Amino acid sequence: MTVTAGPSRRTGTSPGEPTPSPQTLRRYRRAADFIAAAMIYLRDNVLLREPLRPKHLKPRLLGHWGTCPGITFIYSGLNGLVHRTGHRTLLVTGPGHGAPAVHANLWLEGTHAEHDPALRRDVSGLTELVRRFSWPGGFPSHLSPEVPGVIHEGGELGYALATAFGAALDDPDLLVACIVGDGEAETGPTAAAWHCSKFLDPSHSGAVLPVLHLNGYKISSPTVYDSMEDDELTAYFRGTGWAPHLLDVSTTDDPDGSLAETLDHIHDEITTLQAQCRAGERPGRPVWPMLVVRSPKGWGAPDHDAHGTPIGGTFHSHQVPLEDVAENPDQLAVLARWLRSYRPDELFDDTGRPAADLLSVPPEPDLRLGSVPQANGGRLRRELPLPPLEPYAVSVPAPGAAIAGATPTLARWLAELIRRTEDSRDFRVVCPDELESNRLGEILVATDRAYVWPVPGYSEHLTADGRVIEVLSEHLCQGFLQGYLLTGRHGLFPSYEAFVSIVDSMVNQYAKFLKMAMEVPWRAPVASLNYLLTSEGWRQEHNGYSHQGPGFINNLLTKKASVSRIYLPPDANTLLQVMRECLASTNRINIVVAGKHDAAQWLDLESAEAHCRAGAGVWEWACNDAGTARDPAEPDVVLACAGNIPTVEVLAAAWLLRRYAPDLRVRVVNVVDLLVLAPQERHPHGMTDEEFVACFGRDVPVVFGFHGYPSAVHELLHGRAGPNRFHVHGYLEEGTTTTPFDLLADNRMTRHDLATDAISRAPGWSSRGGTIADRLRADRDAVLTRSYREGADPPEITGWRWSE
Missing domain, CATH: 3.40.50.970 (Thiamin diphosphate (ThDP)-binding fold, Pyr/PP domains)
Structure with missing residues (x-):
C-alpha cells in the first residue's frame, strides 16, 4: 500500500486565501456561542430583534451549556488548522451533550443547510435550528446520527477516544481530533484508551489528537483531572505515552492566537513523526502530541443569576444555567442581558445571514469538519472480497x-x-x-x-x-x-x-x-x-x-x-x-x-448452505417419525436444539430414544438463526406460520435444548400459537469447576434429561414410558458417579458418535 508522507503546510484553503484573523475568530465564537445558548432557551425571536418575552422561550428548557463554549473554541481552532494545512480532519466529540455548540458550528459552516435546506443560513433557517433542539421530532439534547459529522453520540461517557483511534486506523491521511471532557476522563474506558497510541502505526494509519477539555466540574462536583496541577498532568500523560501541550485560556490575552500557535506545533510533531516512519526511520517509542485546554465552566455565562447563585465558572452552568426564566421577570432580564452580550446585531445582517468574515472561518466545503467523508463512512465502504468457502x-x-x-x-x-x-x-x-x-x-x-x-x-x-x-x-x-x-x-x-x-x-x-x-x-x-x-x-x-x-x-x-x-x-x-x-x-x-x-460435524457444505438460508429445519436423518417434509403427519414429540453443545445432546437423546423407545415418533429440528422463532411481524427473519408448523408441528410437545438462558427462547416464541408446548432446557445459572457432563447435568441439559423429558411429555407415553425414564435417569447418574470418581467423563460420553 502506498502511503504519503502527510499533508504539507500551506497558507490557506486555496492559493492566496488568508486564514481568519484572531479578531474574526473571536467574532465567530461569539456567534456560535450565541446560537448555542439560543438553542437551549428560545423558540422564537432568535436574533433578539425585539425585547425578550416569555412567549419566545421554550416550554421545556433542556441542554448542557457548560461545555459548549469550550467545544466552539476547539472547533474554531481546528477550522484554522485545516485552513493552514489542508489536513482532512474528523472531529469526535466526547461531551456529546455539548450538542448545541456542534449544531451552531454546522449551521455557520453551511453543512446543516446542505443536508436540509430548511436549515439555511438566514433568520428562517436559524429559527428552525434553534426551535428543533430538544423539541418533539427535532434534535436530541446530545449528538446523534441525524447530525452531520458525527460518528460518536457521547451520551454515555467513556468511549470517544477508543472510537477516534478506530477511525484513524488504516487511513494514513486522516487526522482525528477527539475532545475528551474532564468528567469523561474519569471513566475506566477512557483511562485505558490513553494507551491506544501504542497500537497506532504511523506508517499506515492516520493520527489521533486528543484534546482534554478541563473546565472544572461535572454535574455538581469537581473533576479529578482539573484538580491536578499542570506538572501532575504532564507527568501523568507522559507516563501513558503522550507529549502534552497545555493551554489555559485565562493566562493569555489572545486565546485564539495561542490555540492556533499550539495546534501548529502539534501538527508539525504529528507530520514529522509520520514522515519519519514512512521513510523507514521508525522511532523505538513513538510519542504523539496531545492538547490539554483549561477554560472556565460555562465560559461567557452570567456571574450570578437573579437569586445571587454563582453561575459562570461553577457547576451551576453545567446544564441550564438560568432556570424559572418564564416565571421570574428578574431571571428573564438576566437571560436577556446574557444573550445580548454576544451582540448578535453585529454578527448577522438584516436577513439573518452571518457576516462575511464569519463565513470565512470554516474551510472549503470538502474540508469542513461537518462534511468529512469518513463521518458518513458508508459512502466509503467497499464490498469485502470474501473467499469461496x-x-x-x-x-x-x-x-x-x-x-x-x-x-x-x-x-x-x-x-x-x-x-x-x-x-x-x-x-x-x-x-x-x-x-x-x-x-x-x-x-x-x-x-x-x-x-x-x-x-x-x-x-x-x-x-x-x-x-x-x-x-x-x-x-x-x-x-x-x-x-x-x-x-x-x-x-x-x-x-x-x-x-x-x-x-x-x-x-x-x-x-x-x-x-x-x-x-x-x-x-x-x-x-x-x-x-x-x-x-x-x-x-x-x-x-x-x-x-x-x-x-x-x-x-x-x-x-x-x-x-x-x-x-x-x-x-x-x-x-x-x-x-x-x-x-x-x-x-x-x-x-x-x-x-x-x-467435535462431530453434521452437515456438508451444500446442506449447511440450505440450512442457514432457511434458518431452521428438520434433520430428517435424525428423525424417527412418520412426519417429514413430504409427509406432514405429526410426530409424538419434537426434539429441538440451538447451539453446538445442545445439538450434540439433542441428537444423543434422539439416539437413546431409538434404542429405548423405538415406537416413539421423534422429530429433530435444528435452529441456526435464532430469530426465525419470532413471528414475522416482530422480526424480518421470522418464519411464516406454515414454516413454523412444518418444523415444530401444530400441537406437538417440543423439548428444546438451548445454548443460553431459556427465557430467550420463550421471549421469541411470544405470539406464536401454543407457546406453552415448548419446554426449554438451557443454562440455569448453575455451574462450577467440574466436567462437561456434570455441568450439563447441573442445568438439566444432558441427553438423558432431554430424552426423559421427551418421553414424559409425549401423548400416551407418560405411564408406559415410566420404566424407560427411570432407566435414563439411572444411566445419567451412573455416568456422573464415574465422572466424580475418575475426574473425567467416561468414553461413552466423550466418544459418542451418531449411528443409525
Whole structure:
C-alpha cells in the first residue's frame, strides 16, 4: 500500500486565501456561542430583534451549556488548522451533550443547510435550528446520527477516544481530533484508551489528537483531572505515552492566537513523526502530541443569576444555567442581558445571514469538519472480497462421520480474507487477548498483532502494521471497531462469551445509533458489527462458574429487529456459511456463537448452505417419525436444539430414544438463526406460520435444548400459537469447576434429561414410558458417579458418535 508522507503546510484553503484573523475568530465564537445558548432557551425571536418575552422561550428548557463554549473554541481552532494545512480532519466529540455548540458550528459552516435546506443560513433557517433542539421530532439534547459529522453520540461517557483511534486506523491521511471532557476522563474506558497510541502505526494509519477539555466540574462536583496541577498532568500523560501541550485560556490575552500557535506545533510533531516512519526511520517509542485546554465552566455565562447563585465558572452552568426564566421577570432580564452580550446585531445582517468574515472561518466545503467523508463512512465502504468457502469446508460424508473444530476451520478462511485485503487494508480483527485461546491462531499466519512500542522479553506475531489488535479491554475493542466500521471499513470481534457482556452498555448505545442512522436518508449503510463468541459456557467447566454466562444473547434481543441477528451454527460448515453472510451484511449487529473444540460435524457444505438460508429445519436423518417434509403427519414429540453443545445432546437423546423407545415418533429440528422463532411481524427473519408448523408441528410437545438462558427462547416464541408446548432446557445459572457432563447435568441439559423429558411429555407415553425414564435417569447418574470418581467423563460420553 502506498502511503504519503502527510499533508504539507500551506497558507490557506486555496492559493492566496488568508486564514481568519484572531479578531474574526473571536467574532465567530461569539456567534456560535450565541446560537448555542439560543438553542437551549428560545423558540422564537432568535436574533433578539425585539425585547425578550416569555412567549419566545421554550416550554421545556433542556441542554448542557457548560461545555459548549469550550467545544466552539476547539472547533474554531481546528477550522484554522485545516485552513493552514489542508489536513482532512474528523472531529469526535466526547461531551456529546455539548450538542448545541456542534449544531451552531454546522449551521455557520453551511453543512446543516446542505443536508436540509430548511436549515439555511438566514433568520428562517436559524429559527428552525434553534426551535428543533430538544423539541418533539427535532434534535436530541446530545449528538446523534441525524447530525452531520458525527460518528460518536457521547451520551454515555467513556468511549470517544477508543472510537477516534478506530477511525484513524488504516487511513494514513486522516487526522482525528477527539475532545475528551474532564468528567469523561474519569471513566475506566477512557483511562485505558490513553494507551491506544501504542497500537497506532504511523506508517499506515492516520493520527489521533486528543484534546482534554478541563473546565472544572461535572454535574455538581469537581473533576479529578482539573484538580491536578499542570506538572501532575504532564507527568501523568507522559507516563501513558503522550507529549502534552497545555493551554489555559485565562493566562493569555489572545486565546485564539495561542490555540492556533499550539495546534501548529502539534501538527508539525504529528507530520514529522509520520514522515519519519514512512521513510523507514521508525522511532523505538513513538510519542504523539496531545492538547490539554483549561477554560472556565460555562465560559461567557452570567456571574450570578437573579437569586445571587454563582453561575459562570461553577457547576451551576453545567446544564441550564438560568432556570424559572418564564416565571421570574428578574431571571428573564438576566437571560436577556446574557444573550445580548454576544451582540448578535453585529454578527448577522438584516436577513439573518452571518457576516462575511464569519463565513470565512470554516474551510472549503470538502474540508469542513461537518462534511468529512469518513463521518458518513458508508459512502466509503467497499464490498469485502470474501473467499469461496469450498476450499475451507470440512468433508462430511455422513452426519457425524467427520471430526473438526469450528473456529479453527473458520480461521483458515479468515486468514485468506486478510490476505485478500492486504492492499485495501479495510478489514481488521479486534480481540481481548484471546485469539489463540479461541483457536483462531491461523489468522496470525496471514498477519500479525499490531503493537508499535518495544516489547521486553519474548513475543510472537507482533509488528507495527499487524491487522489484529489484541488488548485486554473489551471496551477498547468495541471502541476500535465502532470507529473503524463507521468510517467505512469491516471487522470482527472474537471474544470469550462470558466476558463480552462487559460491553453490554456500549452495544446498547451502538444499536441505538444504527437504528437512528437507518432513518436518516443521507447516511449510507455501514458494515455490520460482528461478534464471534466462543469459549462458550458449556465448555468452560474447567474455568468454572465465573466463565459461564450466555447473557449477551438476551441483551441483543431487546434491540430493534432491524438491527439484531443471532446465529448458533452447530458445526464448522454452518459457521462458514453464517460468517460469510455476516461479513457481507450492513447496518446490523450480528452475534455468532460457535465452538472451538474438535467435535462431530453434521452437515456438508451444500446442506449447511440450505440450512442457514432457511434458518431452521428438520434433520430428517435424525428423525424417527412418520412426519417429514413430504409427509406432514405429526410426530409424538419434537426434539429441538440451538447451539453446538445442545445439538450434540439433542441428537444423543434422539439416539437413546431409538434404542429405548423405538415406537416413539421423534422429530429433530435444528435452529441456526435464532430469530426465525419470532413471528414475522416482530422480526424480518421470522418464519411464516406454515414454516413454523412444518418444523415444530401444530400441537406437538417440543423439548428444546438451548445454548443460553431459556427465557430467550420463550421471549421469541411470544405470539406464536401454543407457546406453552415448548419446554426449554438451557443454562440455569448453575455451574462450577467440574466436567462437561456434570455441568450439563447441573442445568438439566444432558441427553438423558432431554430424552426423559421427551418421553414424559409425549401423548400416551407418560405411564408406559415410566420404566424407560427411570432407566435414563439411572444411566445419567451412573455416568456422573464415574465422572466424580475418575475426574473425567467416561468414553461413552466423550466418544459418542451418531449411528443409525
